[in-house]
Amino acid sequence: xxxxxxxxxxxxxxxxxxxxxxxxxxxxxxxxxxxxxxxxxxxxxxxxxxxxxxxxxxxxxxxxxxxxxxxxxxxxxxxxxxxxxxxxxxxxxxxxxxxxxxxxxxxxxxxxxxxxxxxxxxxxxxxxxxxxxxxxxxxxxxxxxxxxxxxxxxxxxxxxxxxxxxxxxxxxxxxxxxxxxxxxxxxxxxxxxxxxxxxxxxxxxxxxxxxxxxxxxxxxxxxxxxxxxxxxxxxxxxxxxxxxxxxxxxxxxxxxxxxxxxx
Amino acid sequence: xxxxxxxxxxxxxxxxxxxxxxxxxxxxxxxxxxxxxxxxxxxxxxxxxxxxxxxxxxxxxxxxxxxxxxxxxxxxxxxxxxxxxxxxxxxxxxxxxxxxxxxxxxxxxxxxxxxxxxxxxxxxxxxxxxxxxxxxxxxxxxxxxxxxxxxxxxxxxxxxxxxxxxxxxxxxxxxxxxxxxxxxxxxxxxxxxxxxxxxxxxxxxxxxxxxxxxxxxxxxxxxxxxxxxxxxxxxxxxxxxxxxxxxxxxxxxxxxxxxxxxxxxxxxx
Numbered sequence: 461x462x463x464x465x466x467x468x469x470x471x472x473x474x475x476x477x478x479x480x481x482x483x484x485x486x487x488x489x490x491x492x493x494x495x496x497x498x499x500x501x502x503x504x505x506x507x508x509x510x511x512x513x514x515x516x517x518x519x520x521x522x523x524x525x526x527x528x529x530x531x532x533x534x535x536x537x538x539x540x541x542x543x544x545x546x547x548x549x550x551x552x553x554x555x556x557x558x559x560x561x562x563x564x565x566x567x568x569x570x571x572x573x574x575x576x577x578x579x580x581x582x583x584x585x586x587x588x589x590x591x592x593x594x595x596x597x598x599x600x601x602x603x604x605x606x607x608x609x610x611x612x613x614x615x616x617x618x619x620x621x622x623x624x625x626x627x628x629x630x631x632x633x634x635x636x637x638x639x640x641x642x643x644x645x646x647x648x649x650x651x652x653x654x655x656x657x658x659x660x661x662x663x664x665x666x667x668x669x670x671x672x673x674x675x676x677x678x679x680x681x682x683x684x685x686x687x688x689x690x691x692x693x694x695x696x697x698x699x700x701x702x703x704x705x706x707x708x709x710x711x712x713x714x715x716x717x718x719x720x721x722x723x
Numbered sequence: 724x725x726x727x728x729x730x731x732x733x734x735x736x737x738x739x740x741x742x743x744x745x746x747x748x749x750x751x752x753x754x755x756x757x758x759x760x761x762x763x764x765x766x767x768x769x770x771x772x773x774x775x776x777x778x779x780x781x782x783x784x785x786x787x788x789x790x791x792x793x794x795x796x797x798x799x800x801x802x803x804x805x806x807x808x809x810x811x812x813x814x815x816x817x818x819x820x821x822x823x824x825x826x827x828x829x830x831x832x833x834x835x836x837x838x839x840x841x842x843x844x845x846x847x848x849x850x851x852x853x854x855x856x857x858x859x860x861x862x863x864x865x866x867x868x869x870x871x872x873x874x875x876x877x878x879x880x881x882x883x884x885x886x887x888x889x890x891x892x893x894x895x896x897x898x899x900x901x902x903x904x905x906x907x908x909x910x911x912x913x914x915x916x917x918x919x920x921x922x923x924x925x926x927x928x929x930x931x932x933x934x935x936x937x938x939x940x941x942x943x944x945x946x947x948x949x950x951x952x953x954x955x956x957x958x959x960x961x962x963x964x965x966x967x968x969x970x971x972x973x974x975x976x977x978x979x980x981x982x983x984x985x986x987x988x989x990x991x992x
Contacts, residue, residue, distance in 0.1 A: 512868050535769075541870035552865035555856075569771070569871050 464523075465490045465622055465654040466511065471520035473506050473678075480506045482678040484520070493648055493655045495665040498675035499700060504658045507675065508626055511656065512546060513537055525621060542570050545615030545653075549627040551607035553599040553614070560586070560595030563614045570618060585613040588650075589643060605636035609643065616647060623647065625657045629664040641667045662701065666690075674700060751955075752948040755874060759882050762875040771872065777880035785846045785881070786888030790895065793841055797896040800833050801825075801903025809911055818912060822922035825904045830927055831991065834896040835935045836983055839942035842889055843975035847946040850881055851971035854954025855964040863955070882947045889943035890936045897935070938986050942979050949975040 466488035473481035481503050488494040498504050509515040510522050513529045522529045527540055553562045560582050567578045586592050589609040599607060608628055615623055625644065629637035641664050648655050659665050665672060665686075672689045674682040674697055682689055682697045689697065766772045804825055812818040854877065857863050866873045905919045953971035957963045 512864075514864055514867065538870045538872070541868055544868065546865065546868040548861045548865060550860055552861040554862055554865075555860070565871070566869050569869070 463490050464488060465525060466494075466656065467521075467523040468507075468511075469521050469523075471507070471510060471522060472518045473503070473510060473515065474518050475506075480678050481510070484678075484680055486673055486680060486683070488654060488656060489671075490654055491648070491652055492670040493644065493657060493668050495657045495659060495669035495672045496675060497659055497662070497665045497672060497700075499660060501677075502675040503678040504660070504675055505626070506678075508624060508656075508658045511624060512544075513541070542566075542618060543621050545618070545620035545623045547608065547611040547615045547623070547625045547628060549630055551599065551611040553607060553610055555599050557599075558595065559591065559597050559599065559602070559610045559613075562599070562610065563595070563617050566614065566618050581617065582613075585617050588616070588647075589613045590639075605632050605640065608632065608640055612640075612643065612647070616651065616653075619651060621654060623653045623655045625655065625659075627659055627661070628657060629659065629661045634663070637661065637664055638667070640664075644668050676700065748952055748956075752952050755878055755948060755951055756944070758872075758874040759879045762872065762879050763883070766875060766879075771875055773875065773879050773883070777876075778883045781881045781884035782888050784849075785842060785884050786892055789841060789845055789892060792845075793838060793892055793896055794899050796837050796841060797834065797899035798903035800837055801829060801900035801905075802907055804828060804833065804900075805904035805907035805911075809907070821912070822908060822919060823926040825908070826901065826923045826926040827931060829900045829904065830897055830931045831934050832983070832987070834900050835893045835939040835942065836979070837900075838889060838893045838896045838939060839946070839979045840976060842885070842892065842943070843946045843949075843979060844972055846881075846885070847950040847975045848968050848972045850947065850950035851954040852964055852968045854951060855957030855967050858955055858957045859960055859963065878947070878951050881950075882944070885943035885947045886940060889946070890939045893936060893939040897932075934986075934990060938983065941982055941986075945978045945982065946975050949978060 464487040466486070468484050468486040471481055471484040472479065484503075484507060486494075496504055496507060506515065510517055510529075511524070513522075513532075517530060524540060525543060527536070529537065529540075532540060553559070554565070557565065560579075563582045563585055564578050567573060567581060571578075573581070582595060583592070586595055589612050591606060591609050591613060594602070594606065594610075599610070602610060612625070612628075615625075628640050628644065632640065644655060644657065645668055647653055657665070657668060669686050671683065671685055673680055674689060674692075676696050681694060682692045684692070690701065692698070762771070763773055805821065808821040808824050808828075809818050812821050812824070854863070857877070863873050863877070866876055901923060905916055905923075908914070909916050909919050950971050953967040953974065957967045959966075
């Protein structure tokens with residue numbers, strides 16, 4: 461498929477005797493935000509690990525920016541990874557480095573820029589993620605939302621063409637979560653990145669997705685624009701959507717109130 | 724009869740699994756060592772040089788900050804060996820020969836052993852805990868996806884620092900333990916410190932010094948690899964970090980003692 465930044469074809473993955481990905485076919489277009497969503501154990505994280513080249517496919521291919529990951533030498537894979545940014549769910553900031561040093565690390569490793577230029581770039585990236593002035597803090601001194609934003613700043617410091625975000629809103633309150641969503645949209649628009657977001661947070665997924673891929677038990681059960689996913693008649697998709705919608709949360713509140721004798 | 728057969732089969736299976744796991748870990752350690760040497764030699768040519776600032780920081784941590792406790796331990800070992808040696812040789816009326824035994828024992832065996840054990844307990848465990856925490860926080864995955872080789876970034880600096888600092892600490896341990904023994908010998912046998920020093924020099928050959936230092940280099944590689952392998956294998960959060968840190972200390976101490984025994988068999992006999 462032309463214009464695809466990511467192409468996955470017939471991807472199978474196994475953990476021991478359990479098949480966790482079953483013939484995944486997926487293409488992510490250049491410049492779009494693709495949200496991969498599904499419940500716990502649906503295979504999202506395994507799929508992301510394959511996209512990042514951290515796991516080798518049992519069968520099938522994963523192509524990033526036109527390159528088949530399995531065919532690359534370690535050196536070529538390292539080169540490719542310089543054009544990719546990743547923000548992990550936990551942030552994965554290096555605890556012994558300050559926020560600014562964390563963000564500067566890819567610059568130090570992959571560019572020949574002088575220190576002053578690197579500091580300017582770091583300051584700019586911190587401003588992009590609304591963390592200006594926090595560069596001198598250690599990761600342990602940041603709140604959950606700030607860790608996610610610092611991780612995003614580090615992920616985009618080399619201006620990658622592809623950005624992967626693993627559960628960017630997990631563990632955050634709705635306000636901070638919305639701010640992260642807005643930031644992801646801004647990154648796509650300002651930096652023209654292709655962004656893949658893996659999440660189980662439906663509100664966040666519908667807020668940012670150009671297209672969505674719904675995984676269930678290792679299979680792609682729906683793929684399309686948010687409105688198409690919402691209208692998808694498949695029971696497995698509707699079950700997933702209804703389990704997590706705000707309406708479902710309200711039902712749960714009502715149930716709790718009834719249990720407590722308040723309603 | 725059937726139950727006995729099943730039990731034997733169960734043991735055989737467990738033994739097989741343990742053997743495969745052990746070989747797997749040994750292979751991993753060998754790959755780590757080979758990769759570390761690769762980055763040391765070719766890192767600069769590939770524009771990914773070893774971070775010497777990290778090597779210096781690790782060397783400070785492994786070496787300089789260990790000096791006070793090593794001084795105490797080496798002094799203790801020297802004093803103990805002198806007291807025990809004089810007591811034993813007095814039974815044969817040969818206590819005047821004690822310096823030879825002390826010098827050879829300390830330089831060939833005890834100094835490097837004490838230093839290795841101290842570094843394994845102090846820095847080897849810290850390395851395993853640090854890498855284990857990084858593993859569960861996905862910091863090592865983060866390095867990989869940033870195009871930074873984790874071996875070059877995380878393994879080479881402590882390995883180089885250990886290989887430099889453990890022999891240096893061993894040399895310090897030689898001096899302090901000999902001094903500790905000297906205090907007892909000079910006092911008990913009523914000889915001067917200079918006489919004791921001359922006896923020590925007469926008793927030792929260069930080969931004895933090389934013997935102790937060569938062992939300390941091997942210990943330093945073993946401590947690093949054991950720490951890294953255990954740290955990289957951490958699973959299951961903080962509990963897993965604790966478990967593998969303990970395991971790394973036990974394995975490093977075992978590796979040091981077994982290596983020491985092999986050395987003694989191969990070289991001393």
